[in-house]
Amino acid sequence: MNHYTLFPIIKRLEENSIVYSLGGSGLLYYLNLIDSINDWDITVECPKDKLIETLEGYDWVEQRSGDYPFASQYRLSIASLNIDFIGCFALHTENGVLNLPINHNRKWDGINISSPEVWYVAYYLMNRKPKASMLLNYLKTSTEKVNTTLINDLIKTNILNNELSQELSLLIR
Template sequence: MKPDIENLVGITEKLEQSGISYSLGGSGLLLSLGLTDSVRDWDLMTEAPKDMVMAALQNYEVEDITSGDYPFGSEYKLFIHKENPQVEVIGGFSIYSDKGLCRMPSIPVCRWNGIQVGSPEVWYVAYALMHRKEKAELLLSYLKERGADQAILEKLKNEPLPEEILQEIELLNKN
């Protein structure tokens, strides 16, 4: 059964009406690429300030929660209380590596069902940093097969990434 996107669409419409750039990531990104058929929740990343997002979502029940335990270092995380799958808005999505805080940019690269979808390159790195090997491998295989955006790879190489992730990015750079 395909996940319900109605709540997600309503929230993204409010963000867009308020001029807030965002991108769908996580399992929603994997679903949009045809790499999975289920989602636990919808993850939306943005660089917008929290007060701006809260104003855009004023008609929703929004819970401001901690952005997660280590290794997460995001600026904020908001839960929008709706039926499953829930929607999470993550501001300044960041993950710590052993070398420092790695900022995962919210870069919309395409649209799926009217929703701005994030970069598979960014999410490969994010999943690798989170040690979610299966999902990282899915995206790495996808990027090897379809090609990677070189500008996004260059941006990611400026983050304090572990050597093994940098090596994979270099290999993608050569394809």
């Protein structure tokens, strides 16, 4: 899959002032951690109705959302483009619901890219260990790129378990 296919969608999101970020396997591919992309996961911060209006003309479907460990408000998919939109990205933890910020400090040919810190936490909480390990190893070997403010904010939520909080703390020492 080629990220250029996202350009028309990204243009619509930006024209409608929808805050978004590309994560999931798109992020892993961008970071050169995997060789191919399963689908495009785009997290958005907007009401579902606004995203639906923005997707006018595309054949989209609403997917199930909110089943454990997922706590996002909604999920819409465009099968023809292999895109999943995740509205207000959030996951359940043993201590509550963690709202994951749409943090992007990188662009890939003009596309906002999610923070690896956010997706490390997400994959950890989804129990997707291989992907979480890939991102943790990336962060450990790219310490100059680690977003310490974001990590501190995630730890301060007091929603993460001790193991995850400790792993994140080690990245900022």
